[in-house]
Amino acid sequence: MGELIEGVWHPNWYDTASNGGRFVRSRARFRNWITADGSPGPSGEGGFPAEAGRYHLYVAHACPWAHRTMIFRALKDLAPLIDVSVVHPEMLEDGWTFDRSFPGATGDRLYGLAFLREIYLKADPGISARVTVPVLWDRKRETIVSNESAEIIRMFNAAFDHITGNRLDFLPEGDLDEIDRLNDRIYGTVNNGVYRAGFATTQEAYDEAAAPLFETLDWLEERLATRRYLVGDRLTEADWRLFTTLVRFDKVYHTHFKCNRRQIVQYPNLWGWLRELWQVPGVAETVHFDHIVRHYYFSHDTINPHRIVPLTPDPDFAAPHGRDQLFQASRLR
Known part of the structure; x- marks a missing residue:
């Protein structure tokens, strides 16, 4: 689990020594929302309307946070609208990679890139952030909508209902x-x-x-x-x-x-x-x-x-x- 610091990759593990041996999770960097009409959500900026084929999801099958988004994608009938790239399960000195040598790892289906960090750099070449999954990507604006799983599943719960007709509501x-x-x-x-x-x-x-x-x-x-x-x-x-x-x-x-x-x-x-x-x-x-x-x-x-x-x-x-x-x-x- 490395990180980007001002656009440069550093294979740094979490610094537990400065926190008394405690693991402290980093906050998600991208916090925009897809909404039915593109209006702003609870955080970030607007301009991300729900549209079929516009968004792409980067996930690791190993990761429980990314897994949430895949469950909601399945239950809300979003697979025909939002396609997926799956990283290799090994997360070593290069972080998440698009190596396709492990069964089920797809490579980067959008750009053919080698590392997930390159997706972050496409969104912001000078970014400082941990490179985590899931990543919800906007093809049209070529940027990351969100890398916060808790918010992505809330988008998936309702934003596309008018397209799919799926009215299951997990947030009554x-x-x-x-x-x-x-x-x-x-x-x-x-x-x-x-x-x-x-x-x-x-x-x-x-x-x-x-x-x-x-x-x-x-x-x-x-x-x-x-x-x-x-x-x-x-x-x-x-x-x-x-x-x-x-x-x-x-x-x-x-x-x-x-x-x-x-x-x-x-x-x-x-x-x-x-x-x-x-x-x-x-x-x-x-x-x-x-x-x-x-x-x-x-x-x-x-x-x-x-x-x-x-x-x-x-x-x-x-x-x-x-x-x-x-x-x-x-x-x-």
Whole structure:
């Protein structure tokens, strides 16, 4: 995970020493919004109207943040409108690359570039930023709309509805406050919590991350005992944001990031909920465990310097989830 500093590539890892051994995630650099009519969104500038074929998505199948966008692309029928380039799962001294030698890595389908950082430099030749996925690219203006996954999925939730006719809404207005509260806790302690534990370089920093992670997992297990989904009887954004972390948990975070107090398969309600979401049509096809396992165990040489890729568990996500018997509600409305 290198960075661009005033347009020059530096293969720098995160500086945990200056933060007491703590991993501190960088903020996304591009924060514009696609809207139905091109009007400005909550941040950034306007001029990005929803149009078929105008936008392109750069993703890593390994990355949970990019995975969110691929799930929403699938569920909202956006694949015919927004095409995708997939980077190689290994993130080494050149960061994310467009090497096509790994199955499923597509190369750069727009410009034939070698490195993802070159996309950032096309948007801003003097940029200073971490080079992260996902990247939502505007073909017409030749710039990055957004590299903030939380905002991209909110664009995908509604901006293209008038084109696709898909009215599935994972942000129902009456539940928005509760969704935001859930997202805040889950992001801090689970989505980013696994990274804070895994990238910690002091015992104190690790303890600060690992304990709240399992406190939240225990809380979520209790919550899902009394409701089918995180907010109630319908799937929302909060479920999908949690899903992309938990589907990786037993394969990589449990071992590689030392989040090993319990596996998700040991939480009856979370495990049933996770299987149900996996079985929503279109979702399983967005999960690529070969990219996930290769990326985590091979890319982080500060954690796994010999790059040994271990045998990993093989949970049966297709097994009956049992949630239908516990709760009588439709999965999608």
